[in-house]
Amino acid sequence: MVWTRKVSAKGSVTIPAEIRKLLGLVPGGEVAFLGSGRGSVVMVNAAELSEAATQDLQAGMEKHKENDDK
DSSP states (O other): OOOOOOOOTTSOOOOOHHHHHHHTOOTTOOEEEEEOSSSOEEEEEHHHHHHHHHHHHHHHHHHHHHHHHO
C-alpha cells in the first residue's frame, strides 16, 4: 500500500491511522527514521527498534563470552 500526506510549513506530517496501528504507535510514542543514503527512508517504532538492538547486542555479547570461555 502507498499512503501520501502533505507536509506542513513546519515540516509536520500526520501519520495515517493504518500506519500507527501497523507500527503499534501510541500517543507520546516515538518513531525512528532509517535512511538508506539513496533517497529512501523507513519509519519504525523507536521502542521496537531499541528492543531489537538491545537483543542483538546481548546475543553478540553472549557469543563473545562463549568464545572467551573456550
